[in-house]
Each structure stands twice: as structure tokens, then as C-alpha cells.
Amino acid sequence: MDKITFREASRAGIAEALKDDSRVFLIGEDVGRYGGCYAVSKGLLDSFGAQRIIDAPLAEAGFVGAGIGAAIGGMRPIVEIMTVNFSLLALDQIINNAATLRHMSGGQISVPVVIRMSCGAGKQLAAQHSHSFEGLYAHIPGLKVLYPGTIGDARYMLKMALDDPDPVIIFEHVMLYNMEAELPEKQTIAPMEKAVIRRTGHDLSIITWGGCLYKAMDAAEQLKTLGIDAEVVDLRCLRPLDRVTILDSVRRTHKALIVDESWKSGGMSAEVSATIAELGLWYLDAPINRVCSAEVPIPYAYHLEQASLPQVAQIIAVAKQMMEPFNASIRDPL
Amino acid sequence: MSNNKLHVNRIHLHFLLKQMIRIRRFEERCVTLYNEEKIRGFLHLYNGEEAIAVGVMQALTAQDAVLATYREHGHALARGLSMDIVMAEMFGKASGCSGGRGGSMHLFDSSQRFYGGSAIVAGALPIAVGIALADKMLQNQAVTCCFFGDGAVAEGEFHESLNLAKLWQLPILFICENNLYAMGTALELEQSNQKIHLKAASYGLASQVIDGMNVVDVEAAAKLACSAIRNGAGPHFIECQTYRFRGHSMFDTQLYRNNDEVEQWKKKGPLIQLTQWLKDNHQIESDELQAIELAVDKEIDAAVRSADAAEIEPVENLLKHVYTEVSHG
Numbered sequence: 001m002d003k004i005t006f007r008e009a010s011r012a013g014i015a016e017a018l019k020d021d022s023r024v025f026l027i028g029e030d031v032g033r034y035g036g037c038y039a040v041s042k043g044l045l046d047s048f049g050a051q052r053i054i055d056a057p058l059a060e061a062g063f064v065g066a067g068i069g070a071a072i073g074g075m076r077p078i079v080e081i082m083t084v085n086f087s088l089l090a091l092d093q094i095i096n097n098a099a100t101l102r103h104m105s106g107g108q109i110s111v112p113v114v115i116r117m118s119c120g121a122g123k124q125l126a127a128q129h130s131h132s133f134e135g136l137y138a139h140i141p142g143l144k145v146l147y148p149g150t151i152g153d154a155r156y157m158l159k160m161a162l163d164d165p166d167p168v169i170i171f172e173h174v175m176l177y178n179m180e181a182e183l184p185e186k187q188t189i190a191p192m193e194k195a196v197i198r199r200t201g202h203d204l205s206i207i208t209w210g211g212c213l214y215k216a217m218d219a220a221e222q223l224k225t226l227g228i229d230a231e232v233v234d235l236r237c238l239r240p241l242d243r244v245t246i247l248d249s250v251r252r253t254h255k256a257l258i259v260d261e262s263w264k265s266g267g268m269s270a271e272v273s274a275t276i277a278e279l280g281l282w283y284l285d286a287p288i289n290r291v292c293s294a295e296v297p298i299p300y301a302y303h304l305e306q307a308s309l310p311q312v313a314q315i316i317a318v319a320k321q322m323m324e325p326f327n328a329s330i331r332d333p334l
Numbered sequence: 335m336s337n338n339k340l341h342v343n344r345i346h347l348h349f350l351l352k353q354m355i356r357i358r359r360f361e362e363r364c365v366t367l368y369n370e371e372k373i374r375g376f377l378h379l380y381n382g383e384e385a386i387a388v389g390v391m392q393a394l395t396a397q398d399a400v401l402a403t404y405r406e407h408g409h410a411l412a413r414g415l416s417m418d419i420v421m422a423e424m425f426g427k428a429s430g431c432s433g434g435r436g437g438s439m440h441l442f443d444s445s446q447r448f449y450g451g452s453a454i455v456a457g458a459l460p461i462a463v464g465i466a467l468a469d470k471m472l473q474n475q476a477v478t479c480c481f482f483g484d485g486a487v488a489e490g491e492f493h494e495s496l497n498l499a500k501l502w503q504l505p506i507l508f509i510c511e512n513n514l515y516a517m518g519t520a521l522e523l524e525q526s527n528q529k530i531h532l533k534a535a536s537y538g539l540a541s542q543v544i545d546g547m548n549v550v551d552v553e554a555a556a557k558l559a560c561s562a563i564r565n566g567a568g569p570h571f572i573e574c575q576t577y578r579f580r581g582h583s584m585f586d587t588q589l590y591r592n593n594d595e596v597e598q599w600k601k602k603g604p605l606i607q608l609t610q611w612l613k614d615n616h617q618i619e620s621d622e623l624q625a626i627e628l629a630v631d632k633e634i635d636a637a638v639r640s641a642d643a644a645e646i647e648p649v650e651n652l653l654k655h656v657y658t659e660v661s662h663g
Contacts, residue, residue, distance in 0.1 A: 057494075057497060057498070057501070059494035059497065061460055061490060061491050062460050062463065062491065062494030062498050063498065065459070065460020065461050065464060066460050066463045066464035066467055067464060068460070069462060069464015069465040069466075070467045070468040071464070071468075072461065072464065072465055073399075073465040073466075073472070074468050075472070092454060092457055093457070093461075096452075096457055097454075097461055101450070102655055102656070102658070103656050104432060104435055104436050104440045105432050105433075105435075105436065105440070105444070106430070106432040106433025106435050106442065106655060107433065107654065107655035108432075108443070108444040109442065109449065110658060141656050165658040165660075
């Protein structure tokens with residue numbers, strides 16, 4: 001079977017949605033003539049025309065709000081935000097409108113909008129193009145938050161998001177776009193809101209998502225050669241959070257290591273940790289551990305950028321430490 | 335009173351007057367109920383601005399969409415939401431038009447395409463653009479009418495929305511209710527150029543400024559604009575000059591303006607203006623006026639009784655409507 005890239009998988013998902021449903025359109029900065037900042041939408045303008053592949057002005061609040069309004073008006077818009085940092089200019093529309101209108105109106109208004117945005121570090125794009133804010137969006141009731149980390153999810157999660165009657169945010173890590181793999185069969189893809197165990201193991205659970213999934217898988221491979229059998233849990237959907245799968249895994253492995261490209265403080269890793277501590281403390285044989293980004297805006301220089309991000313070597317080191325008898329003195333509170 | 339008076343008849347003028355009186359008296363009762371603590375939260379009164387919502391609504395059909403601000407009791411009533419469901423919402427009751435979850439600032443009725451009630455200044459403008467875009471794409475012959483105040487003009491979303499509306503040639507009517515103050519900050523302290531309609535014109539919208547205290551002028555301007563929009567002329571902008579007779583909300587000592595100014599504007603008020611014209615031209619008898627007031631009082635009494643007696647939403651339903659309920663049957 002031929003391999004395809006994550007980018008091609010995303011594009012195929014969008015193309016299928018456009019083909020199958022006349023209510024679907026794609027709107028965003030440079031999605032048409034330019035072909036998309038990360039070339040995801042390249043070629044779609046030729047296939048579907050300017051009525052359905054709409055180049056928006058640099059007005060994030062305006063065109064994201066227009067997408068939300070069009071969803072209220074009966075369309076099924078896919079809104080692309082060039083990078084997650086730009087989505088901060090549209091936070092008012094996403095949080096004050098998309099997330100709240102249904103509840104605030106007593107259930108009268110549906111907002112079936114899908115908002116895709118690229119995110120994550122690794123391309124030396126510095127502190128205004130590299131962040132991971134999925135935890136921020138996952139904080140908000142009324143939103144659903146997806147973070148595909150595999151080719152299969154990149155291909156098929158969009159359709160699930162479009163079928164959902166509520167607003168869905170999809171994150172796409174920029175380092176995944178060139179990743180290649182065989183496209184799995186559609187029927188093998190788990191439902192949108194389910195976490196998936198990508199690798200089974202009985203020594204510890206590495207819980208992660210999106211851009212860190214392959215770092216976790218690499219680490220698990222290497223740990224195997226050291227005699228440590230790690231399970232990798234891919235959360236896929238950060239809101240609602242599939243707590244059952246997380247707790248099931250930890251109940252079997254008795255150890256939880258969370259890998260998150262965002263910062264520890266107040267982030268998604270803190271929510272997962274708290275879930276395990278609240279509901280699964282007695283399953284644990286070791287303290288919960290986290291490998292996250294350093295608490296710094298992402299720097300430009302390659303060595304500094306890499307030093308700020310979770311790395312495979314760190315995951316391995318922490319996993320090995322977790323397999324040792326517990327020693328309180330080795331934990332640095334910072 | 336107006337160059338357009340030939341287009342309106344006695345019955346219609348009485349109807350306009352009654353609509354404005356309904357809003358005025360409804361809100362006056364709301365103040366009493368607020369002081370009795372039946373209504374809580376913020377309460378922003380439309381007192382003085384009634385001619386705008388009432389006039390503009392005459393130009394809209396059931397297919398059209400309406401978006402308003404947190405000062406939207408008047409728009410909701412003029413659009414056709416019953417006083418019962420609006421009052422029940424003010425009381426926070428389950429039978430309220432937003433199920434008790436919105437309150438005064440978030441009145442909704444999707445069956446009448448009344449999309450709220452937004453308490454983020456200018457926050458509804460991009461949504462209005464999107465609704466108009468959807469109607470255009472779906473080839474629905476509808477106008478989206480979006481109300482906002484002069485304060486919204488300072489927000490980026492105002493400018494982004496006007497640009498998009500014209501760029502995409504959308505069927506949208508922007509109504510700016512310029513009451514001269516963004517809460518307590520006067521227009522001249524907020525805007526480098528206080529001619530708001532010119533800002534809209536700079537984006538290529540057909541734009542005009544009118545007397546927002548004159549309901550007939552408002553109706554005439556809105557009808558012309560809507561007719562042009564329905565004929566494919568793209569978005570229109572009307573700046574209605576008006577004045578808020580009471581404070582911004584219930585907690586406002588009004589240190590930012592003087593009494594003389596308020597009194598001068600009150601003389602030009604929409605109810606006084608229309609009533610006086612009707613009297614001067616022998617188009618209304620005092621018993622007719624009395625009958626309107628009586629009917630409105632009765633309607634309000636009934637709404638208050640019904641809201642008072644209505645059930646509250648059970649706390650078990652607290653999490654309802656955060657997401658669409660999917661049946662697992």
C-alpha cells in the first residue's frame with residue numbers, strides 16, 4: 001500500500017467533505033491562491049472554486065466569527081487559522097460566541113463550525129508561531145478539542161468533527177505534516193472522543209497526544225531494548241477527555257508519565273495528572289511524572305528551541321527513573 | 335414631521351406609537367421589579383432609543399435575521415418575542431426565551447431568527463456577517479440586521495466586519511445606535527473622527543446618518559436600505575442619532591454628562607415627538623392614547639404575573655445545553 005503524508009491526509013479529508021456536502025466550505029488566510037501556509041489546501045481552489053475555498057483578509061476575529069455565523073446560518077464551515085498564536089486574535093469569537101451561544105440561548109442555537117489550526121514548535125519560528133495552546137481551548141465548556149497525531153486521524157477526524165453539531169477545534173502539529181505512513185482503513189479509526197492505546201505495555205503508561213505521540217512511540221521502542229515495556233496512550237480528543245481509557249491503562253501499568261509539548265503550569269498535563277490523582281491514586285506504584293516544555297516562550301535558536309521541548313531522551317530518562325525504587329530526594333520541585 | 339409622512343397612515347402610526355410605548359412601559363416596570371429584586375444582574379434600558387428598534391423592524395420580514403446588543407429588550411419586543419417569555423427570562427425562569435440562562439443581556443428566539451443579545455461590544459458583528467454569508471450561499475432571500483452602539487465603532491471587530499460585508503457584498507443592514515456615550519465616555523473622547531457614517535462609507539458601504547428619535551424617518555430609511563439590499567446592492571449602514579435618557583445600567587450616577595443635556599434630548603424624545611405630531615394633526619384622540627396605555631399596562635401585568643408564577647429550571651438541568659444532546663437510543 002502506498003504511503004501518504006499527514007498533509008495529504010488532511011487535504012484528502014477536506015476534499016472529501018467539500019465533495020460530499022455542499023454546505024461545507026473552507027475559509028482562512030491564504031487557503032486558496034497561495035495553497036495554504038503549510039500547503040494543506042494546495043490545489044483545492046482549482047477543484048472547488050473560489051466560492052468554496054475562500055481567501056480571508058488578515059482579520060481573525062472577523063473571519064472566524066463569520067465562520068461561526070455561517071454555521072449558525074446552516075452552513076458547515078471549515079475555518080483555517082494559519083497558526084495557533086493567531087487564534088488569540090479570534091478568542092473572543094471562539095469563547096464568547098462559539099462556545100457559549102448554545103447554552104446562553106437555552107439550547108436554541110447550534111454552532112457546527114470546525115476550526116483547524118496549525119501549532120507546535122520545531123521549525124525555529126520563535127515565540128509567536130510555535131506554541132501549544134490546546135490546553136487553553138480544552139479548558140472551555142462548549143468546545144470540543146481534537147489533536148490528531150496519526151495519518152489515519154488526520155484523514156478521518158475532520159469528517160467526525162463536521163458531523164458533530166457543536167464547535168470543534170482541530171490542532172495540526174507543524175512537524176507532523178511531512179510524516180508518511182500507510183493510510184489505515186476508515187473503519188479502523190476510533191470514534192472522535194475516544195483515546196487510543198497506540199502501543200500496549202505493562203510497565204508504565206506514557207500518556208500523550210498530537211506532536212508528542214511519535215516522541216513517545218520512539219521512546220517506548222528504545223525502552224523496550226532496556227527491558228521496560230511502555231504503553232502509549234494517544235488522547236486524540238482533549239475535550240471531552242476520555243478519562244476511562246487513561247484510568248484503565250494506569251490501572252494495568254501502575255505508573256503514569258504524561259508528555260505534553262505545552263507548559264506544565266495550568267496546562268493539559270496538569271488536568272491529566274489531576275484526573276489520575278483524583279480517580280486513580282490507588283492504582284499508582286510511583287508518583288505521576290510529566291515531561292513538558294520549559295516554562296519559556298519558544299526561542300528561535302535551534303539548540304534553545306530543542307532544549308525547551310520534550311525530547312525522546314528525556315522521556316526515556318524519566319521512564320527509567322520511574323522504574324527505580326522511589327527516592328523522594330531526586331525530585332526537583334522546579 | 336417627516337418627508338416620508340405620505341407613506342404612512344393613521345393606523346400604522348398608532349401601531350408604531352404602541353410598540354414604542356410597550357417598550358418604554360415594559361422597561362419602567364423592569365426598574366420597579368429590579369428594585370424589588372425580582373430581576374437581578376445588569377439591566378440596560380433602551381429608554382429614549384425606542385424609535386430605532388421599532389422603526390427598523392418594520393422593514394424586516396420573518397425570513398430576516400436580527401442581532402442586537404445587551405440593551406436589547408426593545409429589539410426583542412419589536413421583533414415579536416412575547417412579553418411573557420421576555421419577562422420570564424428577566425426573572426430567570428425556565429419558560430424564559432433563553433431558558434433562564436441568558437437574562438436581560440441574552441434574549442434569544444431562533445424561531446424568529448432573533449440571535450440575541452450579545453454583551454461583548456461589537457462581538458455580534460462578525461456573527462452577523464457569517465449569517466448573511468450563509469443566507470447568500472444558501473440563496474435565502476434574507477437580510478441580516480445587526481444593531482450596535484457607537485461604542486462598537488472603536489472595536490476592531492467593527493472594522494473587520496464592515497470590510498468583510500462589503501468585500502463579499504453581503505445582504506446585511508448595520509444599524510448604529512449613536513447615543514453619544516460608550517457607557518460613560520463621550521464620543522469625542524473616543525473617536526478621532528466622530529462622523530461614524532463616514533467610517534462605513536470608507537469601506538464602500540452605502541451609508542447615511544438619520545434622526546434616530548423620529549420613528550417614521552427610521553422606518554423610511556430602513557425600508558429603502560432593505561429594498562436595495564434585497565435587490566443585490568450589498569450591505570448598508572445607517573447611523574441613528576439618539577440619546578439614552580437613563581443611566582448606562584442600574585448603577586450609574588451619570589457624572590459624565592449634565593442634566594441640561596439630558597433634558598434637551600428628552601424634549602426630542604421619540605414618544606413625545608410622535609404623540610405631539612399625532613395630536614397637532616388631529617390624528618389621535620386622548621381616549622385612543624389612553625386605550626393604548628391601558629392595553630400595554632394589561633399586557634405587562636399579565637407578563638409579570640406569568641413570570642412570577644413560572645417554574646424555575648431544575649438544578650439537575652444545570653449542564654444541559656453546553657453540548658447538543660445526542661440520543662444513545
